[in-house]
Amino acid sequence: MTSTATTSVSDWQQAFADLHGAMRITVPDRDAPWSSRLEVRRTSSYGVAFCGGGRQFVSRQSRHIRADPRGRFELLVPLTGSAGMEQDRTAAQIGPEAMVLCDLDRPLTFTHQDDFRSIALIVPEDAVAGRSRALTAGSRRIDARTGLGRVVRQLVTSIHQERQLLSGAAFDLTCDRLLDLVCLAAEGGGAAAPADRRALVETEIRRYVRQHAAEPGLDVTVVARALGWSPRYLQQVLRDAGTTPRDLIRRERLLLARSRLASPAWSRTSIGGIARSCGFGSHASFTTAFRAEFGVPPRDARS
Structure with missing residues (x-):
């Protein structure tokens, strides 16, 4: 409006x-x-x-x-x-x-x-x-x-x-x-003091998940191995930030899917195809998650 x-x-x-x-x-x-x-x-x-x-x-x-x-x-x-x-x-x-x-x-x-x-x-x-x-x-x-x-x-x-x-x-x-x-x-532009180390770790986690959101096997173990921290530590950092590895990965996949639904380059790809390309296992689970996150079904985001 x-x-x-x-x-x-x-x-x-x-x-x-x-x-x-x-x-x-x-x-x-x-x-x-x-x-x-x-x-x-x-x-x-x-x-x-x-x-x-x-x-x-x-x-x-x-x-x-x-x-x-x-x-x-x-x-x-x-x-x-x-x-x-x-x-x-x-x-x-x-x-x-x-x-x-x-x-x-x-x-x-x-x-x-x-x-x-x-x-x-x-x-x-x-x-x-x-x-x-x-x-x-x-x-x-x-x-x-x-x-x-x-x-x-x-x-x-x-x-x-x-x-x-x-x-x-x-x-x-x-x-x-x-x-x-x-x-x-x-938060201060990322110029963190030693006491703010967890904020920097959180930033690295979010960046990695965003870059690899489309990978079907992405989970906390994969992220931890790539960044050099233990899965338990990553879970603690994200818990302190009010989320979980699973929720973070799902949200980044949904954001990626919304971007592709709005992109002319993906206009010939079915909604199910976009769901699979963003790491979702089924069209139905993707549609449910998309509506819960954004309040509209995927087809509305495309139109």
């Missing part, structure tokens, strides 16, 4: 709540002409939204969250101006030099002036937790000026600019891969 808003404060509040959840929005003059823009592309999994103009104060508190839980995280990417944000008793002033990854189901307040423009990447909470349980503990500030943070900022901007040219499957796949970089940047 792509939309632009709005002609009134009431329209804006409704559009904003549809995207972020129930909240209270305060503006200086409700009767004044309202020229703010809200441009949205979203699917059942991911969303990208440009927001610009209009001085306002936004508050999403416990009563709003109880009435309208979202199960979503948001990466706020400021483009111009500055905004004040408070969550988990931590207040910050942010501008184009920084981004913030925050939980939409934790109380927060947000205020900005007329010159503030931003893009938000909205992602499922379980997709964040599946990559790094530590990131679900509270909001994270990410430096957008250099390194991986700058790359993330540029990619978020590019996805917004190209949003109308991406199919639903391509949009989800792009956002899913971008989330890998977001989580890595939020």
Whole structure:
């Protein structure tokens, strides 16, 4: 879905709540002409939204969250101006030099002036937790000026600019891969101290599984042998990250299958053939797993 808003404060509040959840929005003059823009592309999994103009104060508190839980995280990417944000008793002033990854189901307040423009990447909470349980503990500030943070900022901007040219499957796949970089940047860009060795091991496990997901015999023993660690250690690392080797392999195979279903190069291959090419033993088990993961059957991802 792509939309632009709005002609009134009431329209804006409704559009904003549809995207972020129930909240209270305060503006200086409700009767004044309202020229703010809200441009949205979203699917059942991911969303990208440009927001610009209009001085306002936004508050999403416990009563709003109880009435309208979202199960979503948001990466706020400021483009111009500055905004004040408070969550988990931590207040910050942010501008184009920084981004913030925050939980939409934790109380927060947000205020900005007329010159503030931003893009938000909205992602499922379980997709964040599946990559790094530590990131679900509270909001994270990410430096957008250099390194991986700058790359993330540029990619978020590019996805917004190209949003109308991406199919639903391509949009989800792009956002899913971008989330890998977001989580890595939020954890410090991979520059881990010795105490963070498990985070590096987890990254290596995920990278290997992604590269070899299509191999039918892939399991924790194969991964452990290739990386030089014991299967038990790999299981412990992934358990601490909130997943298991079996679940990780299945998810990477499903992501690969979704990519192939959306690819013109695989358009002549049957769904069953794609399932087998991604390491699934049967069409039926693949269809069940695909629907459970993405909420639609494989044929819908292809169309």
